Amino acid sequence: LQRNETLTTLIKxxxxxxxxxxxxxxxxxxxxxxxxxxxxxxxxxxxIGLNCFLMMPVVSSYFKDPExxxxxxxxxxxxxxxxxxxxxxxxxxxxxxxxxxxxxSGDQFYGLLWQYKxxxxxxxxxxxxxxxxxxxxxxIENMELGMIEVDTEHKILKAYDWFCDMLGYTEDxxxxxxxxxxxxxxxxxxxxxxxxx
Numbered sequence: 001l002q003r004n005e006t007l008t009t010l011i012k013x014x015x016x017x018x019x020x021x022x023x024x025x026x027x028x029x030x031x032x033x034x035x036x037x038x039x040x041x042x043x044x045x046x047x048i049g050l051n052c053f054l055m056m057p058v059v060s061s062y063f064k065d066p067e068x069x070x071x072x073x074x075x076x077x078x079x080x081x082x083x084x085x086x087x088x089x090x091x092x093x094x095x096x097x098x099x100x101x102x103x104x105s106g107d108q109f110y111g112l113l114w115q116y117k118x119x120x121x122x123x124x125x126x127x128x129x130x131x132x133x134x135x136x137x138x139x140i141e142n143m144e145l146g147m148i149e150v151d152t153e154h155k156i157l158k159a160y161d162w163f164c165d166m167l168g169y170t171e172d173x174x175x176x177x178x179x180x181x182x183x184x185x186x187x188x189x190x191x192x193x194x195x196x197x
Contacts, residue, residue: 017116154180
């Protein structure tokens, strides 16, 4: 009893929407964040004992692609597979990351622990960074400068048109290659190592 109370308290206070269902898809424990993500009218306590299969049409209707959500969920359940970091988009623009963890004791399957995390802000930030990078690349590509982008290991990430034209390479020939080995005479390698240190 003490263990169950501890688990219930832990789940209720997690910073993600959590729902534990048994092998028959009956809800054993959930929390308010789970209820809020799916805009369910019942309290977390009122959800306990309900069958997830019967709730599926309501829950799936909140997703941008209800059929995809339903198929993915059914596959996880039927195959009793674990899933981590599945990204799902809801109709209102909210983006959630979903995990499904199998609850086993030896070979005995007892159910699934579902966890939903709202990652909308992280996704928006990623999109803004992507847009900034595209804008930056667009500016560079329109400048008449021979430039390449390399990582900390001197691997070429991007070769701009002017650089390729000046040296007679295509971008495909350069990306992934080591810029230091291709363009820097060996007598300067030691000097570059000192500058990199």
